[in-house]
Amino acid sequence: xxxANAPVTMSDVARVAxxxxxTVSRVVNGHYGVSARTVAQVRSAIDxxxxxxxxxxxxxRRSRTNVLGLVAHSFQSYTAEVLKGVMKxxxxxxxxxxxxxxxxxxxxxxxxxxxxxxxRLSGTLTDGCIVVTPWGDIRSRTPVVAIDPVRGSAAPSVxxxxxxxxxxxxxxxxxxxxxxxxxxxxxxxxxxxxxxEEGYRAALANSGxxxxxxxxxxxxxNPESAAPLARVLLQRPDPxxxxxxxxxxxxxxxxxxxxxxxxxxxxxLSVVGFxxxxxxxxxxxxxxxxxxxxxxxxxxAARMLKSLVTGEWDEPRQxxxxxxxxVRSSTAPxxxxxxx
Amino acid sequence: xxxANAPVTMSDVARVAxxxxxTVSRVVNGHYGVSARTVAQVRSAIDxxxxxxxxxxxxxRRSRTNVLGLVAHSFQSYTAEVLKGVMKxxxxxxxxxxxxxxxxxxxxxxxxxxxxxxxRLSGTLTDGCIVVTPWGDIRSRTPVVAIDPVRGSAAPSVxxxxxxxxxxxxxxxxxxxxxxxxxxxxxxxxxxxxxxEEGYRAALANSGxxxxxxxxxxxxxNPESAAPLARVLLQRPDPxxxxxxxxxxxxxxxxxxxxxxxxxxxxxLSVVGFxxxxxxxxxxxxxxxxxxxxxxxxxxAARMLKSLVTGEWDEPRQxxxxxxxxVRSSTAPxxxxxxx
DNA sequence: CCTGGAAACGTAACCGATAACGATTGCAGT
DNA sequence: ACTGCAATCGTTATCGGTTACGTTTCCAGG
Numbered sequence: 001x002x003x004a005n006a007p008v009t010m011s012d013v014a015r016v017a018x019x020x021x022x023t024v025s026r027v028v029n030g031h032y033g034v035s036a037r038t039v040a041q042v043r044s045a046i047d048x049x050x051x052x053x054x055x056x057x058x059x060x061r062r063s064r065t066n067v068l069g070l071v072a073h074s075f076q077s078y079t080a081e082v083l084k085g086v087m088k089x090x091x092x093x094x095x096x097x098x099x100x101x102x103x104x105x106x107x108x109x110x111x112x113x114x115x116x117x118x119x120r121l122s123g124t125l126t127d128g129c130i131v132v133t134p135w136g137d138i139r140s141r142t143p144v145v146a147i148d149p150v151r152g153s154a155a156p157s158v159x160x161x162x163x164x165x166x167x168x169x170x171x172x173x174x175x176x177x178x179x180x181x182x183x184x185x186x187x188x189x190x191x192x193x194x195x196x197e198e199g200y201r202a203a204l205a206n207s208g209x210x211x212x213x214x215x216x217x218x219x220x221x222n223p224e225s226a227a228p229l230a231r232v233l234l235q236r237p238d239p240x241x242x243x244x245x246x247x248x249x250x251x252x253x254x255x256x257x258x259x260x261x262x263x264x265x266x267x268x269l270s271v272v273g274f275x276x277x278x279x280x281x282x283x284x285x286x287x288x289x290x291x292x293x294x295x296x297x298x299x300x301a302a303r304m305l306k307s308l309v310t311g312e313w314d315e316p317r318q319x320x321x322x323x324x325x326x327v328r329s330s331t332a333p334x335x336x337x338x339x340x
Numbered sequence: 341x342x343x344a345n346a347p348v349t350m351s352d353v354a355r356v357a358x359x360x361x362x363t364v365s366r367v368v369n370g371h372y373g374v375s376a377r378t379v380a381q382v383r384s385a386i387d388x389x390x391x392x393x394x395x396x397x398x399x400x401r402r403s404r405t406n407v408l409g410l411v412a413h414s415f416q417s418y419t420a421e422v423l424k425g426v427m428k429x430x431x432x433x434x435x436x437x438x439x440x441x442x443x444x445x446x447x448x449x450x451x452x453x454x455x456x457x458x459x460r461l462s463g464t465l466t467d468g469c470i471v472v473t474p475w476g477d478i479r480s481r482t483p484v485v486a487i488d489p490v491r492g493s494a495a496p497s498v499x500x501x502x503x504x505x506x507x508x509x510x511x512x513x514x515x516x517x518x519x520x521x522x523x524x525x526x527x528x529x530x531x532x533x534x535x536x537e538e539g540y541r542a543a544l545a546n547s548g549x550x551x552x553x554x555x556x557x558x559x560x561x562n563p564e565s566a567a568p569l570a571r572v573l574l575q576r577p578d579p580x581x582x583x584x585x586x587x588x589x590x591x592x593x594x595x596x597x598x599x600x601x602x603x604x605x606x607x608x609l610s611v612v613g614f615x616x617x618x619x620x621x622x623x624x625x626x627x628x629x630x631x632x633x634x635x636x637x638x639x640x641a642a643r644m645l646k647s648l649v650t651g652e653w654d655e656p657r658q659x660x661x662x663x664x665x666x667v668r669s670s671t672a673p674x675x676x677x678x679x680x
Numbered sequence: 681c682c683t684g685g686a687a688a689c690g691t692a693a694c695c696g697a698t699a700a701c702g703a704t705t706g707c708a709g710t
Numbered sequence: 711a712c713t714g715c716a717a718t719c720g721t722t723a724t725c726g727g728t729t730a731c732g733t734t735t736c737c738a739g740g
Contacts, residue, residue: 019719060396060725061699083423398726
């Protein structure tokens, strides 16, 4: 059902109502200084013609688009969850959302993607952006809030309490009796990766277990990166009885490698992840993991960005959200359960 | 890292390069009629100043925004899948995507939501829209393609082969030995709901099984709508041995009700859904369902909309995609397997 | 040397709205 | 009737580009 007639503009309305465009603009925006009679005339002309104001023209004039951007490296289930939260926060707020994601195939990462997207959007299409797991520092004329920011960044951001989350995860394993616990780290530049590793070390230290550097593999959050690391850990003569991976994507990969190598989970090996992506519930066995509500991360980031744009933000610019341990069936006491 | 300096405009570039804005525009758009020397000057001025053309101003002048819209009633996993496909199709196409979804709570459906969103977006912010499962007919100045369109609509659309899908689903049940098969229908106004019911009837007819109207419940695709219907079917003295629900959301609800009523699945009752949403894989037992690739639906819809906007579409304006049966563990032969 | 025409570039109107500013009107107070 | 202040409304510049059109430059051909 396409009607190809020309769009009806504000001056059309003005002509029909017998007033100037300025008056129509006042009526449309509910500004002061128009008599009730005129308002009625204009209103009637508006819906007689079916007038809708041009968002583009308005944006140009106001130098404010009322559109926020979400830029992500890729659109995975992680991003989808965040998106839901963002949309919830933006509903009925007058802001629209535009989303930007690389859709390159895995591996074709091009450094600086966030920056490219941002400079294109900022101040021209969007009033501000949310960046999900940035790769580096970001410059922008308009407000930007990062979800899972770069380490050491002072920019506005929202992230989970990664340290505490990692501690509970490792304590869960320790509580089950594990002492040789492997760790697969995330991309070093992210604050989350750093904190999760810190949590791993802290939990071990608290229990008087020495950290064995050879049990730590350096991944980058990309699931693929975990495969060779898991292989190395599991093919040692003295493999760990449990592995804590810094993300669910990597943990699921560990599960795959374990199966392939003949390890039964959780019989021979316990695995814990971090994130609680939907897939973790549906895998077999279900993955024990640390839940960081990605919905909540998105929600808070959007709430913050919104008020940053309107200039009414007074709360701290770095938000940390709590995490919780979700115990499923990928963890159990080690076979030779050395009771403490 | 927010820099509050004013945006650099085309006339800034013009001044620095010592030319007029018209010339800068020509260079930016690669138009004919500017000497190589001038091009070089302008180019250098552009990246000396870090100029980015204003998408808003360009859109206003060109009356073309290069933004497409996705409007959906709610943002569920169904929508997320569609979105992925859309984004894939739009990547590197020069089109951006803006998404619109009601985030009203369930039940607060307000008739005509798509129309409201569309008139707001069309021709002002977007060059065209994709509407997911519309509720009624749609009028728009710009192209619109529907995913899962209204019944009888001649507008551009993409949908699954719902008839064939339903037939295979019911044939699967028949093949297992079921004869009393309940059906929970979807929202009547949608073509998909209609075809799925047709498929149900056709499959039964083909096997010489009479359709019992009392075994048909009239739902509306809203999962909640299925609960009372399932209850009625299962509390009869002669409950069906299998239920085919027109959507996974409703089928999962059937599973819930069955559990609550003490039916074991698939022991006492087999259940089949339609859609293959992610949750269907992770439920216990896994839901046997008809897969319609929502990713693919989104991809095709975006591809079509894109060329509709640029006016280069020559293929048929109604696309039908194949479906496939995914057998999981919610179906089995009936207890009193009356071998045919 | 003159003419013609294409190439190169500037001028200015325009896209559709907003807002500063000025002009007009209405009405109360004196 | 006259002043003064508000309320009401129109004029016009402007947002940042695009493009029709006009002007100037330059060079080949006569």
